[in-house]
Amino acid sequence: MKPSIKDVTEKIEISKKSKRIFLQKCYALFTEIYVDVDGWIRPCCATSSTGMGNILENDLRSIWNNKHYRKLQRTLNSNNPPEFCRVCSLNTGINGGDEKYLEKLYAQGFPTLPDPPKIGFYWSEEEHKAIEY
Numbered sequence: 001m002k003p004s005i006k007d008v009t010e011k012i013e014i015s016k017k018s019k020r021i022f023l024q025k026c027y028a029l030f031t032e033i034y035v036d037v038d039g040w041i042r043p044c045c046a047t048s049s050t051g052m053g054n055i056l057e058n059d060l061r062s063i064w065n066n067k068h069y070r071k072l073q074r075t076l077n078s079n080n081p082p083e084f085c086r087v088c089s090l091n092t093g094i095n096g097g098d099e100k101y102l103e104k105l106y107a108q109g110f111p112t113l114p115d116p117p118k119i120g121f122y123w124s125e126e127e128h129k130a131i132e133y
């Protein structure tokens, strides 16, 4: 069940006191790896358009330690997470299941966050290959 506006408002107050912008920490990165049928490694099941490396080209250990994973480890639970986390709808994600959480914050006058960090690879239809963000 999605949190109500009242729930979100109360959580925002708590977040302000703790200086955390997002509602909760996400541990997906440390508990799961999603391997797609084409070999692309995703940080979790909610990030189907972002690849962290391809297991057909590199071993899992080197992907796990690459610059994209390291950046994600640093930013996931910070106040400047990547774009796909800012709109995450999973109950265990940083928005507590509300993909519109940040939108609601902005509607209440919260200052706009800096541009999210660029992490991983995306598929370019034009170039027919994976491009690094």
Ligand code: SF4
Pocket (backbone or CB within 6 Å): 026, 027, 028, 029, 043, 044, 045, 046, 047, 076, 084, 085, 088, 089, 090, 092, 093, 094, 095
């Ligand atoms: S916040 Fe959501 S999108 Fe980001 S790593 Fe956690 S589960 Fe995945």
